[in-house]
Amino acid sequence: MRRYVIIGTGVAGFSAAEAIRELDASCRIDMVGDEPHGYYSRPGLAYYLTGELNEAQLYPVGENDFRRLGINRLTAHARSIDAQSHRLGLHDGSSLAFDRLLIATGSLASPLRATGCDAEGVIKLDSLNDARKIIRLAGRARRAVVVGGGITALEIVEGLTARGVKTHYFLRGDRYWSNVLDETESRIVEHRLKEEGVTIHYHTELEEIIVERGRVVAVCTVDQRKIPCEILAVAIGVQPRKKLAEASNIRTERGILVDETLQTSQADVFAAGDVAQVIDPVTGETTLNTLWAPARQQGTVAGKNMAGVTTSYHQQPPLNVTRLASLTTTIVGRVGRGDDLDLHGIARGDSETWRRLPDAFAAQEDFDVNRLRLLVGRQTLLGAIVMGNQTLSRPLHHLVSRNIDITPIRSQLLLPNAPVADIIASFWTEYRTREALCKAETVNSGWR
């Protein structure tokens, strides 16, 4: 009987376990995780914070599913991997034998380095425990300060605002998420936040946390302003949890380096999800993603390879459909470049690919609270952002991810004040009709 050990209880780990069980009915699967809560929807925490969901709803599967899949769950901290003897050392000195091991340890919030950062009231949003803590603190807090960027910072801002906490949001630069959104998009988000009652402080950096009796009571900015608050939320990016791999002589860079089959530099040891730095076989680029869908796909691919069915991981253009200041937003492909002063490296719900925009033209259209921006390459669309009305979200996802030739509409898209949405909509209709005809012809020729 083969023994599989999975470190991590997130979506990558769960998907791997599903894939393994499908291919190997009699094997042993151990799933080891630090968190006692096991597998829950990490992105769902945003809706738990705003009160749109209750805690019980965060769990996609129940005890029956774990029994059906024959997964033994163990709450423990993995300390060391001995790849030679195929043993995983745990915090209590015990060890687990494995034939194949998956590291799916995810990522953790980058810590704030400031005096007072351990005080009651300093929060982050990594886990269910963090969300519980925010809800508990928000029940008695009147004011909060949020520092950081990306999606998580807004999840916290919106969660606190929904719970009636007056929230101040510090931005180091002059706008929100400057290496993914363009200026118009940043302004749309900021405007909506202000309408919700959030005070945005531009060019503002935290200097000091003022603590009394172990609790946050205020923060001081670099320019010597003092803002009273009972909560200081930090979302300055995440770091892949790769210490275990580093301590076990597994090759790492920004994350754990894996080949196309998601195997690490050690035989029989695989990695998937936020912690894995995956390679794109076409461009040779290696990428970190902190998105749910790639984590799931990587977990499935790793599971298949662990069970002996050789499968390559093909990275799709990263897609996230999220809410930014209550505005549904689709981000797909390559849309920005450079750094964001509010983030160290990668954020949660993020992809390094989004910021690898080669030279491209932007075609854009604004209407009311909606915004559409396309990054137009030589023959294809390289990326797209759709804010508000999501009618074109699916078509654009398809056109970007399948590298569809847009030569017939390229010049129209790049005209000044082009009706971009209309051009895409009619192109999409024609494209779908053509596809349907091709399919029908294929079926007909099969009958002949």
Place this chain on the structure above:
Amino acid sequence: MNIRSLFKSEVTRREVLVGGWVIPEPARCVQCGICSFHCPINIDVRRYAWQGEAVKDSHCLTCGECVARCPRGVLSFGHTGLSNVEGG
């Protein structure tokens, strides 16, 4: 309401019930569970989204609550292809 209009509304309802169902797009789904939470008859819509299958539960009213509530546009109505309702 006369009998004709009653009949007509029944036909319309049948069109929706037989002619359409809720279809997920798994690549967009993060399993947050808002769809299942808001289903008035407690169908676990999220599970269908994980499997990438249409919500084939015979109790589904196709009321659209899950479609409207999903914050990520995972769900949409699609044609089942099971019914040709032209002419009632």
